[in-house]
Amino acid sequence: MEDDGYEGPALLIVEDRNEFTIRARLTGGFQPLDGRYRWYGRLEAHEELTRLVGDRSAGVVLRTDEGSATGRITEPDLWNRYRIEGVSVPPFRVPFSLAEAEEAEGADPPVS
Numbered sequence: 576m577e578d579d580g581y582e583g584p585a586l587l588i589v590e591d592r593n594e595f596t597i598r599a600r601l602t603g604g605f606q607p608l609d610g611r612y613r614w615y616g617r618l619e620a621h622e623e624l625t626r627l628v629g630d631r632s633a634g635v636v637l638r639t640d641e642g643s644a645t646g647r648i649t650e651p652d653l654w655n656r657y658r659i660e661g662v663s664v665p666p667f668r669v670p671f672s673l674a675e676a677e678e679a680e681g682a683d684p685p686v687s
Contacts, residue, residue: 579603580616581639581667587618588636589648595624599637603665614665618648620655628657635659641667 580602587595603614618624632649637659646661 579667579669581641581665583639585618585666586638587624587648588638589624589627589633590635593627595621597621597624599639599659599666601659601665601667603669611662612665612669613660613662614644614646614667615658615660617652617656618659622655624657625651625655637661637666639666
């Protein structure tokens with residue numbers, strides 16, 4: 576089940592030394608079977624990133640204006656957009672209460 580997401584600019588740090596400003600589309604959800612939050616998405620094609628990484632996977636840090644998280648890029652598609660995935664706190668805001676979730680969706684919070 577998809578709970579939330581992010582689409583916008585991000586800073587991608589590959590193998591602790593190479594930085595790329597890139598656009599990311601991310602989503603995620605809590606997995607009740609293992610009790611972890613898993614987030615994933617795609618990064619826009621970036622020529623320098625493709626030259627550096629090629630078809631292999633790499634450890635990364637992804638930073639957005641909403642947060643930062645470690646993850647892994649894998650599986651570039653036919654358009655050289657890398658898949659990114661991570662476990663635990665994502666690099667975007669996740670609502671933790673019903674009121675926050677409703678606020679994020681633009682609904683009026685419940686009246687107490």
